[in-house]
Amino acid sequence: MSALSLILGFLRAILVLVLVAVAGFPIYWMATTAFSDPGQLYASGQVPWPQPQYFGALVAELEGLPVGRWMLNTLFVATGTTVVSLLLGSLAGYALSRFRFHGRGVVGFLLFMTQVVPEALILVPLYAMFVALGLLNNLLGLVLANAAFSLPVATFIVKGAIDAIPYEIEESALIDNCPRIGVLTMIVLPLIAPSLAAAAVIAFFAGWNEYLFASTFLMNRTLWPASVGLASFIGQYETPLSAVMGTALLFSLPAITFFLVIQRRIVSGLTSGAVKG
Amino acid sequence: MPELVLDTVAKTFGDTQVIRSLSATVEDGEFLVLLGPSGCGKSTLLRMIAGLTEITAGEIRFDGKRANDWSPRERDVAFVFQSYALYPHMTVRGNIAFPLVMDAFRPWHHLPLVNGWMRRRRMKDPAIAARTDAIARQLELDPLIDRRPAGLSGGQRQRVALARALIRDPSIYLLDEPLSNLDARLRMQMRAEISSLHHKVGKTFVYVTHDQVEAMTMATRIIVLDKGEVQQIGTPDEIYHAPANTFVARFVGSPSMNLLTVDGEGAQLRISPSLSFAHGEAAPRAGRLVFGIRPEKLELRPPGEGPLPAEVVVVESLGAEIVVGCRLQAGGTRDHLIDHDLVFVRRPGNERPALGSPCSLSFAAGDVVWFDAVTGLRLKP
Numbered sequence: 001m002s003a004l005s006l007i008l009g010f011l012r013a014i015l016v017l018v019l020v021a022v023a024g025f026p027i028y029w030m031a032t033t034a035f036s037d038p039g040q041l042y043a044s045g046q047v048p049w050p051q052p053q054y055f056g057a058l059v060a061e062l063e064g065l066p067v068g069r070w071m072l073n074t075l076f077v078a079t080g081t082t083v084v085s086l087l088l089g090s091l092a093g094y095a096l097s098r099f100r101f102h103g104r105g106v107v108g109f110l111l112f113m114t115q116v117v118p119e120a121l122i123l124v125p126l127y128a129m130f131v132a133l134g135l136l137n138n139l140l141g142l143v144l145a146n147a148a149f150s151l152p153v154a155t156f157i158v159k160g161a162i163d164a165i166p167y168e169i170e171e172s173a174l175i176d177n178c179p180r181i182g183v184l185t186m187i188v189l190p191l192i193a194p195s196l197a198a199a200a201v202i203a204f205f206a207g208w209n210e211y212l213f214a215s216t217f218l219m220n221r222t223l224w225p226a227s228v229g230l231a232s233f234i235g236q237y238e239t240p241l242s243a244v245m246g247t248a249l250l251f252s253l254p255a256i257t258f259f260l261v262i263q264r265r266i267v268s269g270l271t272s273g274a275v276k277g
Numbered sequence: 278m279p280e281l282v283l284d285t286v287a288k289t290f291g292d293t294q295v296i297r298s299l300s301a302t303v304e305d306g307e308f309l310v311l312l313g314p315s316g317c318g319k320s321t322l323l324r325m326i327a328g329l330t331e332i333t334a335g336e337i338r339f340d341g342k343r344a345n346d347w348s349p350r351e352r353d354v355a356f357v358f359q360s361y362a363l364y365p366h367m368t369v370r371g372n373i374a375f376p377l378v379m380d381a382f383r384p385w386h387h388l389p390l391v392n393g394w395m396r397r398r399r400m401k402d403p404a405i406a407a408r409t410d411a412i413a414r415q416l417e418l419d420p421l422i423d424r425r426p427a428g429l430s431g432g433q434r435q436r437v438a439l440a441r442a443l444i445r446d447p448s449i450y451l452l453d454e455p456l457s458n459l460d461a462r463l464r465m466q467m468r469a470e471i472s473s474l475h476h477k478v479g480k481t482f483v484y485v486t487h488d489q490v491e492a493m494t495m496a497t498r499i500i501v502l503d504k505g506e507v508q509q510i511g512t513p514d515e516i517y518h519a520p521a522n523t524f525v526a527r528f529v530g531s532p533s534m535n536l537l538t539v540d541g542e543g544a545q546l547r548i549s550p551s552l553s554f555a556h557g558e559a560a561p562r563a564g565r566l567v568f569g570i571r572p573e574k575l576e577l578r579p580p581g582e583g584p585l586p587a588e589v590v591v592v593e594s595l596g597a598e599i600v601v602g603c604r605l606q607a608g609g610t611r612d613h614l615i616d617h618d619l620v621f622v623r624r625p626g627n628e629r630p631a632l633g634s635p636c637s638l639s640f641a642a643g644d645v646v647w648f649d650a651v652t653g654l655r656l657k658p
Binding site for chain 1: 329
């Protein structure tokens with residue numbers, strides 16, 4: 001029996017190692033490519049591990065580029081998208097879950113439609129709208145465009161989570177003299193924190209990785225987010241691979257950190273014990 | 278407080294009429310029980326009193342003032358839900374203190390983010406903390422005060438729900454089947470605790486249950502409901518001894534009142550063509566009637582000694598008393614058992630008659646309750 005469980009444990013460990021290797025290899029290769037001799041990258045025989053002695057060369061190559069600025073822009077867009085999506089998604093999800101009103105089904109359908117339409121399809125009409133509204137070359141405009149796509153997802157996640165909360169808990173709060181907005185913010189939202197975290201992850205990464213809108217709506221180089229900045233490395237005759245990988249590495253660090261911070265919140269089971277189960 | 282008046286109150290959900298034209302007055306300080314089977318509209322009525330469900334027609338008056346459109350808060354009620362509806366993310370202390378904290382909030386304290394911070398601050402308020410501790414001690418929750426609802430047993434959660442209702446000193450307590458999720462022993466204990474609580478606080482309690490034992494033991498007055506209509510309003514004694522109709526007679530009491538459809542001709546009553554028996558007094562009127570008698574008013578006798586011949590079919594021992602189910606018999610042989618509901622006899626002691634043994638049933642004429650066979654209403658003697 002114990003021999004069997006030992007073998008199973010061993011197999012499980014191997015499986016985990018394989019998964020970690022598959023997921024971690026791209027990051028490892030980014031680091032390897034970033035810290036290597038640029039000459040080697042275009043010939044054969046790249047050293048398969050990072051070589052710290054080329055750190056100076058990488059820094060020199062990135063000098064003069066507004067990489068920090070691009071990162072801040074990305075952070076602003078991703079955070080903005082997350083905040084707008086969660087804020088409006090909580091309100092919309094609550095309304096869709098708890099209130100019966102005319103057009104409720106239509107609202108749900110339209111939200112769903114936003115997920116069916118590809119972004120590229122509405123790029124031109126959106127561009128025309130942005131011109132009219134003066135939102136071109138404006139990070140806030142980019143936040144709006146991104147939120148338009150992640151808000152419906154957040155709304156559905158929040159609605160699904162609120163559906164699972166017994167309404168009696170809210171009624172109880174209403175009787176305890178808590179107004180609706182208090183019911184939402186003090187009772188409901190804490191109970192669906194895991195779902196909010198999941199929605200936040202989706203919205204944040206949608207904003208973080210977004211390229212199409214950013215490259216279309218932002219002409220000013222200092223307003224670019226990192227995704228557009230990275231793509232600008234690709235030249236007609238040459239692509240500085242170590243610089244691309246170095247920036248990409250830098251670019252993925254905040255995203256990884258954000259995920260590590262928030263993944264602790266993505267645990268369910270908070271609602272257990274509220275009502276007799 | 279206030280007298281609570283329900284004036285021709287009605288509720289419909291779509292095409293379904295849940296409550297049709299119900300009128301009642303709840304006096305100050307009484308323990309009113311709404312009793313009825315599942316789906317009779319009793320919980321809906323309670324929610325209408327609380328302001329959680331809108332009223333379709335009629336009027337609810339608190340102290341003479343029309344309250345149809347008042348919010349739950351304006352009605353100043355406390356509500357204990359069947360599921361307890363505790364806040365799972367708050368500790369026992371947070372749950373109990375919540376109503377007081379909300380009362381202490383200024384309008385701007387309700388702003389998102391501000392409210393979470395203000396709630397924690399208010400909970401440290403000495404007055405609120407002291408009151409929370411006092412209520413927790415009263416309901417023996419003080420050792421659990423820092424736990425969350427998930428870590429409590431059913432009975433403990435129920436006490437937290439009660440504590441949350443008690444802390445605010447409202448004018449009416451509304452309780453929606455609060456004991457239905459508890460086991461039998463705990464239910465009996467909580468029943469006694471809620472009764473003593475009612476005596477202590479002296480406020481009006483409106484209590485919904487389908488359990489007639491709860492109704493009989495706790496109520497000062499009972500409203501029996503069926504299909505959204507009031508069947509009877511009265512004290513537990515009135516409901517038990519003088520049921521207004523056959524529904525109440527059947528619903529209240531365990532086992533319920535024995536009801537036999539008979540054709541009366543003077544003091545002679547005919548149950549079937551082959552079985553008639555003599556009743557000590559004349560029936561209130563001739564023709565088809567329902568003859569009702571409580572199980573404890575029937576006496577089990579050797580065959581031939583009582584007016585109703587029968588055979589023992591079921592014997593249930595409850596420890597201090599036994600319940601005997603009999604089938605009436607015509608002509609004294611097994612072939613003539615009458616196809617009818619069992620007639621139950623309840624008697625003290627634990628002497629069990631043998632199954633299948635013949636017997637007879639006797640009763641005192643004064644214990645019989647008569648009902649109209651068509652309307653089901655009780656006939657006055």
